[in-house]
Amino acid sequence: MLMKSLFRTLIVSIIFSYTLTGQIEFSEEANLLGCGGSTYGLGLLGGGISFFDFDRDGWDDITISSEDGDPVRFFKNNTGTYTEVFFNFEDPFFETKTVQWVDFDNDSDFDLFVTSNTDSNRLYQNIGSMTFDDITVSSGLNVLDNETYGGSWGDYNNDGWLDLYICSRSATSGVGSNFLFKNNQNSTFTDVNDIAGLTTENNLSFCAVFFDYNKDGWQDIYIACDYEEPDLLYQNNGNGTFSNIANTALRHMSNFSMGSDVADFNNDGYLDIVTVDMVSEDHFRNKVNMGGMNPEKFWKLANAGYHYQYMFNMLQINNGNGTFSDVAQMAGVSKTDWSWACLFADFDLDGHKDLHITNGLKRDMRNNDYLLKRQAFIDQRLAEAKAQGNMNYTFDPIELINLAPSHKLQNYMYQNTGQLKFKKAQKKGVIKR
Numbered sequence: 001m002l003m004k005s006l007f008r009t010l011i012v013s014i015i016f017s018y019t020l021t022g023q024i025e026f027s028e029e030a031n032l033l034g035c036g037g038s039t040y041g042l043g044l045l046g047g048g049i050s051f052f053d054f055d056r057d058g059w060d061d062i063t064i065s066s067e068d069g070d071p072v073r074f075f076k077n078n079t080g081t082y083t084e085v086f087f088n089f090e091d092p093f094f095e096t097k098t099v100q101w102v103d104f105d106n107d108s109d110f111d112l113f114v115t116s117n118t119d120s121n122r123l124y125q126n127i128g129s130m131t132f133d134d135i136t137v138s139s140g141l142n143v144l145d146n147e148t149y150g151g152s153w154g155d156y157n158n159d160g161w162l163d164l165y166i167c168s169r170s171a172t173s174g175v176g177s178n179f180l181f182k183n184n185q186n187s188t189f190t191d192v193n194d195i196a197g198l199t200t201e202n203n204l205s206f207c208a209v210f211f212d213y214n215k216d217g218w219q220d221i222y223i224a225c226d227y228e229e230p231d232l233l234y235q236n237n238g239n240g241t242f243s244n245i246a247n248t249a250l251r252h253m254s255n256f257s258m259g260s261d262v263a264d265f266n267n268d269g270y271l272d273i274v275t276v277d278m279v280s281e282d283h284f285r286n287k288v289n290m291g292g293m294n295p296e297k298f299w300k301l302a303n304a305g306y307h308y309q310y311m312f313n314m315l316q317i318n319n320g321n322g323t324f325s326d327v328a329q330m331a332g333v334s335k336t337d338w339s340w341a342c343l344f345a346d347f348d349l350d351g352h353k354d355l356h357i358t359n360g361l362k363r364d365m366r367n368n369d370y371l372l373k374r375q376a377f378i379d380q381r382l383a384e385a386k387a388q389g390n391m392n393y394t395f396d397p398i399e400l401i402n403l404a405p406s407h408k409l410q411n412y413m414y415q416n417t418g419q420l421k422f423k424k425a426q427k428k429g430v431i432k433r
Contacts, residue, residue, distance in 0.1 A: 154210025
């Protein structure tokens with residue numbers, strides 16, 4: 001994909017209002033709190049951010065991923081305001097995607113794991129007092145040319161040590177693979193894909209999550225996959241192996257799964273799944289940009305074992321019997337435009353998990369009018385070049401991208417009503433209590 005998205009990091013604060021309106025509001029206060037001016041520049045498809053108390057002082061700090069040429073940035077929380085801090089490790093200044101703090105070596109302090117879609121991932125071991133060693137190579141996590149986006153940590157073999165699953169969305173080289181790395185309990189990891197029975201194909205995966213969907217005491221893995229690649233639901237067999245049960249546990253799934261999360265949103269004791277896709281709730285945008293699905297292609301994929309994939313968000317409610325039922329349309333959360341990430345959290349503290357979904361693209365690259373305009377532009381430039389005797393004319397990708405329209409979209413905030421329904425916030429950043 002040629003399009004490179006631009007995003008500005010927004011740090012929000014929660015303002016609890018006990019007025020007659022009973023609203024909880026979010027306002028953008030990055031500059032006021034000391035962590036403004038953070039951008040991802042020309043980073044491809046955006047990057048991640050973490051709110052995590054990396055120095056264990058009881059206040060959540062901020063870590064921000066980087067575009068190519070910039071460092072990963074760290075902001076320490078000083079009881080409500082932020083100060084940028086710097087650590088001793090050498091930052092290679094390449095594009096990063098996921099920034100995660102994790103105690104992989106069980107020494108009670110937090111280490112840093114960073115994924116990259118342009119270079120190797122990095123594992124920085126905290127050797128004490130926030131001093132770090134880059135142990136990427138010695139740990140066995142030096143995976144090159146893999147276009148890694150997501151990293152997920154979980155104890156799949158119940159040995160008390162966190163293992164790692166990384167996701168590759170290799171849309172350019174086509175050679176990337178997801179990996180499950182077993183923690184050897186000595187600051188090294190071993191690739192156990194083959195032993196565990198996991199696919200080594202290029203699944204175009206953005207992210208994965210460990211969770212025990214069937215409450216058998218073993219962590220399973222859900223993987224969200226883009227384009228025609230079907231999502232994967234790996235059931236942990238309890239013996240070091242997994243079985244993909246997606247086609248039997250899910251009646252259908254998203255087509256372009258971009259982000260996913262799990263939580264017990266209906267409070268029945270079982271973990272449910274949400275995945276986000278790219279359909280707009282606005283009828284005009286829906287028709288102009290990504291109008292409809294191709295029935296012939298749909299059935300070709302389904303008959304080839306790629307399952308029933310629909311271009312909608314999925315809210316998979318756990319039935320408690322090894323199967324899930326999608327209730328996204330009934331719940332009112334099936335269409336949130338070009339979506340990226342989703343997060344379950346009880347924002348209004350009423351005991352029910354609400355849902356936040358981020359979306360948007362700098363330019364509408366799937367706009368049908370733009371595609372016609374772009375082709376006409378290309379034909380015209382080629383004809384002009386040919387008339388001048390230039391048979392090797394090359395196009396500037398940015399010039400072609402700039403022909404596409406641009407529309408600012410609003411992220412979605414849904415309030416969980418507790419009745420298998422979600423209510424969209426009346427205006428940006430507001431949930432009514």
